[in-house]
Amino acid sequence: xxxxxxxxxxxxxxxxxxxxxxxxxxxxxxxxxxxxxxxxxxxxxxxxxxxxxxxxxxxxxxxxxxxxxxxxxxxxxxxxxxxxxxxxxxxxxxxxxxxxxxxxxxxxxxxxxxxxxxxxxxxxxxxxxxxxxxxxxxxxxxxxxxxxxxxxxxxxxxxxxxxxxxxxxxxxxxxxxxxxxxxxxxxxxxxxxxxxxxxxxxxxxxxxxxxxxxxxxxxxxxxxxxxxxxxxxxxxxxxxxxxxxxxxxxxxxxxxxxxxxxxxxxxxxxxxxxxxxxxxxxxxxxxxxxxxxxxxxxxxxxxxxxxxxxxxxxxxxxxxxxxxxxxxxxxxxxxxxxxxxxxxxxxxxxxxxxxxxxxxxxxxxxxxxxxxxxxxxxxxxxxxxxxxxxxxxxxxx
Ligand SMILES: Cc1cc2nc3c(=O)[nH]c(=O)nc-3n(C[C@H](O)[C@H](O)[C@H](O)COP(=O)(O)OP(=O)(O)OC[C@H]3O[C@@H](n4cnc5c(N)ncnc54)[C@H](O)[C@@H]3O)c2cc1C
Numbered sequence: 001x002x003x004x005x006x007x008x009x010x011x012x013x014x015x016x017x018x019x020x021x022x023x024x025x026x027x028x029x030x031x032x033x034x035x036x037x038x039x040x041x042x043x044x045x046x047x048x049x050x051x052x053x054x055x056x057x058x059x060x061x062x063x064x065x066x067x068x069x070x071x072x073x074x075x076x077x078x079x080x081x082x083x084x085x086x087x088x089x090x091x092x093x094x095x096x097x098x099x100x101x102x103x104x105x106x107x108x109x110x111x112x113x114x115x116x117x118x119x120x121x122x123x124x125x126x127x128x129x130x131x132x133x134x135x136x137x138x139x140x141x142x143x144x145x146x147x148x149x150x151x152x153x154x155x156x157x158x159x160x161x162x163x164x165x166x167x168x169x170x171x172x173x174x175x176x177x178x179x180x181x182x183x184x185x186x187x188x189x190x191x192x193x194x195x196x197x198x199x200x201x202x203x204x205x206x207x208x209x210x211x212x213x214x215x216x217x218x219x220x221x222x223x224x225x226x227x228x229x230x231x232x233x234x235x236x237x238x239x240x241x242x243x244x245x246x247x248x249x250x251x252x253x254x255x256x257x258x259x260x261x262x263x264x265x266x267x268x269x270x271x272x273x274x275x276x277x278x279x280x281x282x283x284x285x286x287x288x289x290x291x292x293x294x295x296x297x298x299x300x301x302x303x304x305x306x307x308x309x310x311x312x313x314x315x316x317x318x319x320x321x322x323x324x325x326x327x328x329x330x331x332x333x334x335x336x337x338x339x340x341x342x343x344x345x346x347x348x349x350x351x352x353x354x355x356x357x358x359x360x361x362x363x364x365x366x367x368x369x370x371x372x373x374x375x376x377x378x379x380x381x382x383x384x385x386x387x388x389x390x391x392x393x394x395x396x397x
Contacts, residue, residue, distance in 0.1 A: 001307050003300065009078045016057075016082040023051060028352060029362045030089035031261065031369055037215055037350070042171055046126065048090035053124030058091065058098055066106065066114065067122025073306045077256055081299070084260025094129040095167040097121040100250035101130045101176045108194075108235040108243045117174070117196065131172035133163040133179075133197070133221060134244075141382050143178070144188045144241065148223060150179040150195060152230065152237070157181075157195065159226040167376075169206045169219040172199050176247070182238050189241040194234040201226045213349055213368050251377045252319035255326040256302040258373075262295045262333055265366060268359050269337055278340060287336055294329050301325060317391035320383035327374035327383070334370045337363035 005013075024030075030045075052058045061076040062068025083091050092098055102121050105113055120128030139146045148161025159179060169175065175197040182191030199206070203226040209218040235243050270288060273279040305318040338345040340363075347357045349364040357364075374380050388394040 001304060003303065005074070005078060009075060012075060012078055013082060016079065016088075017086070019051075019055070019057075020082075020086045020088060023048060024086060024088060027360065028087075029264075029360060029365065030087040031366065037217075045090040046124070048088065049093060049124035051124075052088075052090060053122060056122070058093065058124055059102065059122045062102065062106070062118075062122065066102070066118045073310050074303075077302060077306045080254070080257035081260035081263075084257035084262075085264045087261070087264070090124070093121050093124070094131050094172045096132045096176055096251070097128050097130040099254050100132075100247040101174075103250050104176075104194075104243060104247040105234070107246065110231070112231065113196065113234065120173075127173050129168070129172045130174045130176055131166050131169040131199070131219075131221075133166055133169075133175045133177040135165045136162060137164050141379060143244070144192065146178060146180055146192065148177075148179045149183065150177075150181050150193065150228075152181070155230045156227045157230060157233065159195075159197070159223040159228065161223050163221040163223075164218075165209070166206075166219045166221045167217055169199065169221050170208060170216065175199055175221070178240060178244055181240075185238070191238050192244065193237050193240040194243050194247075195228060196232040196234065197226070197228055201228065203227070211372070215350070248378065249316065249319045252323040252383070253305065253315075254377075255319070255323040256306070258326040258330060259295055259299040259302060261366070262291075262298070262330065265333055265337060265362065266291055266295065268362060269340060272359060273340060284340065291329075291333050291336065294332075298322070298325050298329060317387045317389075320378070320386040321391065323377065324380050324383040324387065327370075327380040330366070330370040330373055334363060334367035338367055 049058060056067070056069045057079065059066070059068040060071050060079055061073055062070070064070045082088070098121060102118055105117060109117070121130070122128070134143055136146050136148060148159065148163060150157040150159045161179065177195045177197045178192055179195060180191050181193040185191035197204070203224040205222040205224070207220040207222070208216050209220055210216050211218060234240070266288065273284055278284045301322050305315050305322060308315050308318065341358055344356060344358040345363055345367070347354060347361065347364055349361050349368055351357060352361040385397055389396060
């Protein structure tokens with residue numbers, strides 16, 4: 001395995017840094033799930049998506065025929081680490097457009113679906129903004145128990161039910177939906193299908209849910225006799241579970257960018273403790289050094305997974321392994337940041353310009369984000385179960 005980056009990747013990093021200098025003001029640090037709190041923020045995010053799309057950076061590793069640049073996964077990884085380090089917003093097209101809707105459609109979608117839905121994502125258009133409808137009030141880790149029902153009637157499906165924790169639904173033009181299509185199957189996994197749902201459909205209602213810091217990120221989404229054309233089924237009816245697992249491994253693989261984010265936090269904290277004199281405290285130095293080593297490990301794990309993909313392996317447990325690592329390391333790092341900032345860490349993360357706020361609120365923001373990160377895309381326990389099943393071939397829990 002090649003551990004280092006080559007000249008091409010180093011030059012690409014410089015190009016990304018140039019883009020950041022020209023387009024991303026430093027007053028805010030953007031993290032994925034913090035996106036779009038106000039209309040002004042959302043407009044800024046979409047303006048960056050457009051600029052990234054012009055360079056084809058939104059869809060770097062997509063094949064050229066779908067609006068990508070067709071670069072290697074290694075180069076894509078460099079991009080994601082830089083996105084995390086600099087906090088570049090607008091890279092995901094909602095919560096899922098670039099990350100898993102596009103890549104999944106390339107595998108499972110019909111030609112018509114690819115032609116219709118991939119170009120707006122690659123172009124950074126409002127029409128290419130997607131949310132993901134998996135979780136329900138009684139169905140999270142045990143996702144296969146979902147009850148939202150899509151019934152085939154003629155050349156339509158009629159959908160009834162409820163989704164919850166739907167990130168970005170209030171900005172999204174489309175939903176990537178998992179729903180039950182067979183209530184009588186023997187195994188609950190065998191009656192699930194994936195659909196592309198127009199968020200402007202009659203009978204579909206989005207209700208805001210503010211999270212515990214007051215951010216409007218999540219929503220509840222209700223389906224009351226929502227009709228969609230049958231051609232919006234992805235792949236084969238009742239075979240959605242396998243497609244869902246593929247889409248989820250794309251989602252979990254996005255944890256790679258977290259090593260960039262953590263490097264940035266460490267760099268900021270190092271500067272901070274130099275300023276306060278805490279740098280002379282042996283425990284602070286020791287913990288910083290320890291965190292740097294852990295972030296390096298994470299980055300190497302990510303590189304190993306990407307290297308396997310590049311040589312054609314199918315990676316199953318690796319994205320879960322890496323996400324579990326991110327979940328716990330981000331928790332440790334932000335906990336350390338809170339201790340270093342002492343009383344200043346108690347600021348409201350939404351008040352980034354307050355005179356008591358330190359490091360532009362980055363530590364508070366990521367401290368709260370870490371809790372959600374360890375749940376989103378499947379909890380750390382769920383990731384461990386996947387590593388146990390597929391990495392170690394242990395029986396299911
Ligand atoms: C920031 C964020 C963004 C999200 N965005 C979306 C989104 O866009 N779309 C969407 O559909 N969902 C989204 N979610 C929801 C997320 O996918 C679920 O919250 C998650 O899958 C956990 O489900 P749950 O909340 O029902 O918890 P539960 O499944 O009820 O879990 C409760 C606890 O039990 C543990 N547990 C459960 N089963 C097992 C087991 N078999 N073995 C060991 N431990 C277990 C869990 O680890 C957890 O600690 C988001 C969540 C967060 C926090």
